[in-house]
Amino acid sequence: MMRSARRLATLAHAGATLFAALVAALLVACDDPSLDRLLDALPDEAPGFPPGEVHRPGQPCVACHSPYGGVEPELSVGGTVFAVPKDDSEAPFMLEGYAVRLVDSEGETRVLRTNRCGNFLSKKADWDPAFPLRAELYQVPRDDQPDVLVQDSVMASRIGRDGSCAGCHIHPKSPFSPGVVEALKVDASVEPPNDCPPPWLGPDPRLPEISAQ
Ligand code: HEC
Numbered sequence: 001m002m003r004s005a006r007r008l009a010t011l012a013h014a015g016a017t018l019f020a021a022l023v024a025a026l027l028v029a030c031d032d033p034s035l036d037r038l039l040d041a042l043p044d045e046a047p048g049f050p051p052g053e054v055h056r057p058g059q060p061c062v063a064c065h066s067p068y069g070g071v072e073p074e075l076s077v078g079g080t081v082f083a084v085p086k087d088d089s090e091a092p093f094m095l096e097g098y099a100v101r102l103v104d105s106e107g108e109t110r111v112l113r114t115n116r117c118g119n120f121l122s123k124k125a126d127w128d129p130a131f132p133l134r135a136e137l138y139q140v141p142r143d144d145q146p147d148v149l150v151q152d153s154v155m156a157s158r159i160g161r162d163g164s165c166a167g168c169h170i171h172p173k174s175p176f177s178p179g180v181v182e183a184l185k186v187d188a189s190v191e192p193p194n195d196c197p198p199p200w201l202g203p204d205p206r207l208p209e210i211s212a213q
Pocket residue numbers: 042051052053054055056057058059060061062063064065071072073078079080119120121
């Protein structure tokens with residue numbers, strides 16, 4: 001009797017210790033230094049643009065709009081489509097009316113349109129895709145035929161788990177970044193949009209660490 005009670009107490013103690021260790025491990029696992037560094041690198045809200053569909057173009061939307069970032073609504077995917085002028089002296093600018101086609105690992109497909117400041121998003125409540133995702137970019141050539149899509153470019157690899165395009169696509173293009181999400185077939189007459197926040201164009205917070213190596 002005594003012995004089994006003691007054994008029980010020992011077991012309970014071991015259980016509590018194990019539980020504490022598990023909680024500690026979980027807390028450590030929840031800390032994401034590279035995501036923290038990315039979040040720290042982001043500028044403040046642009047004055048005159050309250051948080052909403054057109055805010056923070058070029059930034060990693062889901063880094064904030066996630067349980068980790070703590071911002072509602074939770075987004076499953078979000079990003080910005082850019083035109084990159086051939087002349088490198090000019091900055092990339094955001095493109096309205098492009099279509100981002102995403103296909104999840106079960107074949108579920110969404111076509112998301114970029115708004116007047118180039119942003120697109122899906123709320124997690126509307127679509128909770130099964131990663132990995134395939135991403136494709138399309139032009140929508142005519143306002144009166146919104147369902148006609150003309151293929152522009154395709155991401156060859158798959159998006160493993162980060163719904164933020166700008167988790168990887170950070171300006172400038174480097175051995176460590178594919179650059180902004182870029183539409184390739186942009187008519188030369190297309191101009192930067194009016195009345196949008198300035199896009200986040202880096203610097204890429206991963207670069208100093210990389211070049212220090
Ligand atoms: C640095 C953090 C951060 C980033 C990055 C960010 N947001 Fe937000 N966003 C916020 C905050 C904070 C709010 C305000 C939430 C509130 O009012 O409760 C907000 C609000 C919004 C809203 C309005 C939600 C509503 O219900 O009114 C939308 C839509 C939105 N963001 C889309 C985006 C998109 C698209 C991107 C990427 C291009 C993005 N956000 C990037 C922090 C961020």
